[in-house]
Amino acid sequence: xxxxxxxxxxxxxxxxxxxxxxxxxxxxxxxxxxxxxxxxxxxxxxxxxxxxxxxxxxxxxxxxxxxxxxxxxxxxxxxxxxxxxxxxxxxxxxxxxxxxxxxxxxxxxxxxxxxxxxxxxxxxxxxxxxxxxxxxxxxxxxxxxxxxxxxxxxxxxxxxxxxxxxxxxxxxxxxxxxxxxxxxxxxx
Amino acid sequence: xxxxxxxxxxxxxxxxxxxxxxxxxxxxxxxxxxxxxxxxxxxxxxxxxxxxxxxxxxxxxxxxxxxxxxxxxxxxxxxxxxxxxxxxxxxxxxxxxxxxxxxxxxxxxxxxxxxxxxxxxxxxxxxxxxxxxxxxxxxxxxxxxxxxxxxxxxxxxxxxxxxxxxxxxxxxxxxxxxxxxxxxxxxx
DNA sequence: AAACTATACGGACCGCTAGTCCGTTTGGCG
DNA sequence: CGCCAAACGGACTAGCGGTCCGTATAGTTT
Numbered sequence: 001x002x003x004x005x006x007x008x009x010x011x012x013x014x015x016x017x018x019x020x021x022x023x024x025x026x027x028x029x030x031x032x033x034x035x036x037x038x039x040x041x042x043x044x045x046x047x048x049x050x051x052x053x054x055x056x057x058x059x060x061x062x063x064x065x066x067x068x069x070x071x072x073x074x075x076x077x078x079x080x081x082x083x084x085x086x087x088x089x090x091x092x093x094x095x096x097x098x099x100x101x102x103x104x105x106x107x108x109x110x111x112x113x114x115x116x117x118x119x120x121x122x123x124x125x126x127x128x129x130x131x132x133x134x135x136x137x138x139x140x141x142x143x144x145x146x147x148x149x150x151x152x153x154x155x156x157x158x159x160x161x162x163x164x165x166x167x168x169x170x171x172x173x174x175x176x177x178x179x180x181x182x183x184x185x186x187x188x
Numbered sequence: 189x190x191x192x193x194x195x196x197x198x199x200x201x202x203x204x205x206x207x208x209x210x211x212x213x214x215x216x217x218x219x220x221x222x223x224x225x226x227x228x229x230x231x232x233x234x235x236x237x238x239x240x241x242x243x244x245x246x247x248x249x250x251x252x253x254x255x256x257x258x259x260x261x262x263x264x265x266x267x268x269x270x271x272x273x274x275x276x277x278x279x280x281x282x283x284x285x286x287x288x289x290x291x292x293x294x295x296x297x298x299x300x301x302x303x304x305x306x307x308x309x310x311x312x313x314x315x316x317x318x319x320x321x322x323x324x325x326x327x328x329x330x331x332x333x334x335x336x337x338x339x340x341x342x343x344x345x346x347x348x349x350x351x352x353x354x355x356x357x358x359x360x361x362x363x364x365x366x367x368x369x370x371x372x373x374x375x376x
Numbered sequence: 377a378a379a380c381t382a383t384a385c386g387g388a389c390c391g392c393t394a395g396t397c398c399g400t401t402t403g404g405c406g
Numbered sequence: 407c408g409c410c411a412a413a414c415g416g417a418c419t420a421g422c423g424g425t426c427c428g429t430a431t432a433g434t435t436t
Binding site for chain 2: 027102106108136140148153155165169172
């Protein structure tokens, strides 16, 4: 990859990030807007990322990396506790990246699920579920738990205080994975 | 409402229904297509339904009426049983109306939730949850249960056999509402 | 350093869509 | 029968994602 290409790639991702963060709605950000803000021609955008979804996915992956690294399974802690932590982290991520995650999840073609990151989280959660209650239906239960923090649901409940979310997630995970190891107090 | 207006309204809804049922993807059906298939000008479409989402919602409501009427709470049956029945019915509905529900749920602007029908189902489910386990977090748990049959998740798992879905829903509802009254056998 | 070529650039351009507008038609009432 | 509010239809517009190709440049070779 040539040096200018790399530079432009970064520039586009940065501009797109800024624009999505500032927008109220994903489709207020057009590809032209991004190209202009990045100081780049539209062709460059599409050559690098293929299409709109490609660009969104690239940005999403870049931002999700920290999250992904920070949350690995550690076999010594109770599964339920880890699951709650995971869901809370995803919730926070989706609150912090509202428009971006909305863009990703409501792009056409079932795209929330056609996504490397989703598979990652799903596999992780399914493991925790299986550990806590056996392998039966663990697969589906993991999907259901992830669906409980879908970005448009988060958007719909955007004025809920943190505590209410925590109570909800605790109740949900507590029910599905078992009560053991769930801190009832406020999160750290 | 004038007679011709009513006639056209029905004609448009019928045509839209046919087209969505036949399509593989919601946005393969354009408003022009619908107008043409209904034998009606495009202006008529927009005057009657406001915009694309309005038309989709109208169609969705029309189709959901039967479902809605058939599933009312009956205070004498176990809550968990009723909840499973409700979710199964919604699953079936979404399988039977794949493209239409996809269109509704992945239209921009958090639209799955800006919907009279959603509120209806949510209120119903929240009541059942509260009955089974008390009012704490019942609201959120109902949202989570509905999210577990989101149409794009259904789409993602479209090749699962019915039994696998049933097992999943049983496990989920059983965990959240309590095992009592869950038929472990195949559904009627 | 100069020549050379694969790579990347940019923005005019295309096809298509949701949504509008307004001159024309028509249902239904007095 | 005559009138007019209501409804019609389809040409039109704005704006989008995506393409294309003539131009520019990074990096290499001699």
